[in-house]
Amino acid sequence: MRFVVIGGDAAGMSAASRFKRNMPDSEVIVLEQSNDVSYSACGMPYNIADPDRELDDLVVRKAEVFRSKQGIDLRTGHRAEVIDREDHSVQGVGERGEPFEIHYDKLLIATGASPIIPDLPGFDLDGVMALKTLEDGRKIKSFIRSRGVKSVVIIGMGYIALEMCEAFRELDIEVNMVKPRPVFLPWMHPDLSRVVQEETERHGVNLHLGLDIKAIEKGHDHLLNVVCEGIALQGHMVLVAMGVTPNSRMAADAGLELGPEGAISVDRSLRTSDPDIFSAGDCADAYHVVTGQKTWIPLALRANRAGWGVADTLAGKPVNLKGVAGTAVFKVFDLEVARTGLSLKEAQTAGFHPVEVAIKAPSRAHAHPGSTTLYSEMVADQGSGRLLGGQLVGLEGAVHRINALAVALHQRMTVREFSQCDLAYAPPFSPVWDPLLTTANQLLKKVTP
């Protein structure tokens, strides 16, 4: 039995490794177009911020180890281009430009996602960069070093934009951030997003909201001009961080079904519309545990879990993945930012009748030194009382607290049930009523008893 994997990052290598452990006598071939496999992509902003570290520190397991210790036929520099489902084969181009054709019994498409680059003039200029692969990270870091970058324009204000903004500020680089939409973090309750916005501005970042971007042009002194309506923002470098899109074209060309946002549609065992082809990671869709509907949320844990799921399903232990809760956390300078489940608007769109509360609570007990303000939001369905989502922002205790809410969403708990949970209390860590419970207690007043 030959298992072929297209894509050697989180999902692909997780699947390949676990499959080989499950079925040591099988053949596993991984086709990876770059020379990098199995690295911590999410760690790149922090690595770029530190001049003393190399990007290769982020490699979790080297290609050689997969080959020699794990017996995986890992072919880097191999770009898959066409899937022939009838022939059960993959065609592409190898390291030295030579064409290849490989037959598979089972195939995994783990091609990931790519940054969205708008079709506007100047986005191909030298110094206009995006961050997705380790090679992107190397290019950005080396560009900063070699060109003596003093100023950057970031297009976009999502997670990666904000993490990179922090990295640039660590390096004492001036940062202008710009995006077309007028709202800072549109999925976030305004009381919470205001706190994140102020933290960003407090660190000297210039935010330009609601500006349409027209083009990027070369300016004087190695500067680039990001031309917007009525203003041009200048920087030695432009980072395009406008989100990502699933790499699903090869799958679509092969006639596989696509799901939300063009991601490859898979069932709870990671199988595509072709029973011999699986998909996992940022290129594939998933079920959302709150809506029960398909969604596309490209994050690392899901990719790793789906990779394992493919390996187990192929080994005759079919998984039945419950799906994602939409948990996402990030650091913005000194702040922890966390969310899980649906925002108020997402809940409305999904057909719920949501009610919402947003509160401020102390992070530690009454009169305990060092207490700061934790901002907490929760959404529930008015009629059923079911919890639908939550958001937390604060200097401490936001990120790990969100996990309690994520578990509650997986279990379809009501606000009332959640409000009865025996959560942790000690003065250095929380008030007697944890902010999560205080939020739930407030929300309880808004749902039908």
Place this chain on the structure above:
Amino acid sequence: MRFVVIGGDAAGMSAASRFKRNMPDSEVIVLEQSNDVSYSACGMPYNIADPDRELDDLVVRKAEVFRSKQGIDLRTGHRAEVIDREDHSVQGVGERGEPFEIHYDKLLIATGASPIIPDLPGFDLDGVMALKTLEDGRKIKSFIRSRGVKSVVIIGMGYIALEMCEAFRELDIEVNMVKPRPVFLPWMHPDLSRVVQEETERHGVNLHLGLDIKAIEKGHDHLLNVVCEGIALQGHMVLVAMGVTPNSRMAADAGLELGPEGAISVDRSLRTSDPDIFSAGDCADAYHVVTGQKTWIPLALRANRAGWGVADTLAGKPVNLKGVAGTAVFKVFDLEVARTGLSLKEAQTAGFHPVEVAIKAPSRAHAHPGSTTLYSEMVADQGSGRLLGGQLVGLEGAVHRINALAVALHQRMTVREFSQCDLAYAPPFSPVWDPLLTTANQLLKKVTP
């Protein structure tokens, strides 16, 4: 309708306040034997550690506020002594030693718990102290100041003993800790308790395990000798922190049913065996959500929640409290220590067939700076795969992570279900697979598929 409350701390004042809000026209009388109500008892060790703060900083709401703003007839210095159930009355002794008798329609017993003081010679000597009430805290702090305490012997090694040990070390006081049992934290997995023990010893605390205590004697130079088998430990002060026992004698004398460890037995609406008498807080028992059986775990959140529950039940909105998960967290110097649910031994005693794993995991992502080791333990029932409990120890992220597990216990989740949860990941906060998930994935191998 007259609602009488015996005891003016967490449970009693929560009940009184909420009842008065629920039913503004009713009469609420609170009988509190001390002059302190509504204070953060758990904050006392941290307050004692700081010479610049007064114990009264821990008062959350002053007696005057309850009286003038909330219309509660709060009688401090009133010690209830006898409950006459037939007569629906409480008899006791007032502020100036005068007897009183008060009739009730509904009664709440919220008498709390008292430190266990062994019946051995010398435990009544000057300088032998226990910490439970705010007045105890004042006495200890004032004793340290006025006597220039340089050394302390702590009898016991539970939460309060360890928190006070940290407070004494902050004040540069030499600490000897002693207890009869030979194991440091007997409910904890040895890999985890060893870490806590080493952290304690690293801060210069001398631990004496497995020593029977015979007496306390006066020594030279204002020192006290704690006489053990073969050794005498000396200190200017002795703190007795051997645990607490429920103040249930008055209830027992009145013929009310008692539960585990002599706590007052209550149903899920906080009603005792007498339908007109309720009990809440450290003096009452509760259901354990894992075993479904009665238990006695005296902690602050449960007391507050039960106080509210009494008020709501009396207001015609009867509560149906699910119970406690046994969540408890504390700080030991730089370490966060957390538990929820059952230990391996407790699970065996409760009739489960438990399996257990204990692992070490990094607190942050691969190659992320500042990562430390998180120690994680989990217990499940082998046959059903149901999660039964967990423990976490680490320099960061132990306390708030335990909440996810607590929610899982409330929901009777299996390890498999928990292992599928969409928990938070970002490099500064956790590895891709959160330590909780890694532990669950390991435990999954030990339960019946």
